[in-house]
Amino acid sequence: MLVGLIVACEVAFWVLLLAGLVARYPLRRPRLGGALLLAVPLIDLVLLAATIVDLRGGATATFAHGLAAAYLGFSVAFGHSMVRWADQRFAHRFAGGPPPVRPPRYGLARARSEWREWGKGMLGWAVACALLLAAIVLVGDAERTRELESWIGRLSLVMAGWLVFWPVAYTVFPKRRPRNAATGG
Incomplete structure (x- = not known):
């Protein structure tokens, strides 16, 4: 049931976002x-x-409960920037706004962008871990919350991988702009 609700929430996010942007720009409301x-x-x-009602009702935490916490944490961290991303595109397409800002592709600017995105990811991790810990305390039964503890480890591993393969990698080995053969540079 909870996985279905998570999927429904994701669909509802995009439906509300699209409805809001359509009302704002093409419908001029x-x-x-x-x-x-x-x-x-x-x-x-x-x-x-x-999620709280389910756990307070005596449910043993499952993968879905941890997924719900992760979804909520990363929704808090990335939700605003996703709305801004979509808003820029709608404003450009339907209201004559400036072209959307593209993230940098090369050099130090790309490394800074990767660090900023990872920082948002860390905010999502922190919120998700806080929710997981709060659920563990709320339930108060180690047997029923073992899966939530596992989620803290999973999320930490994902964030460590993200750190190594994106911000650190782009800082140490920055992607360089390709040479233009026409200019000889």
């Missing part, structure tokens, strides 16, 4: 669009409430 976009975080509250 900025207040309605703003209200729909402000409702996007409510989806996370529904998932949080359902």
Whole structure:
């Protein structure tokens, strides 16, 4: 049931986001669009409430409970930038806004961008781990929350891999702009 709710929340995120942007730009209803976009975080509250109710009702934590915490943590960390990303594209396409800002592709600017994204990932990790720890304390039964402890390790491993293969790699081995054969440079 919880996995289905997580999928439903992800679908609802994109539906509300799209509805908000369509109202804001093609329909020229900025207040309605703003209200729909402000409702996007409510989806996370529904998932949080359902997870708490399930665990408080005596459920043993499963993979889905850990996934819910991870989803919520990374939604908090990346939700705003995802909305901004989509808003830039809609503004450009439907309201004559400037072209969307593209992330840097080369050199130190790319390394800084990778560090910034990893920092957001660490915020997501911190929120997810805080939710996992709160659920462990809330349930108060080590047998029922063993899976939640495992999730802390999984998320930490993912973040360590992200650190090594992206920000550190781009800092140590920055991708260089290809030489243009036409200019001889």
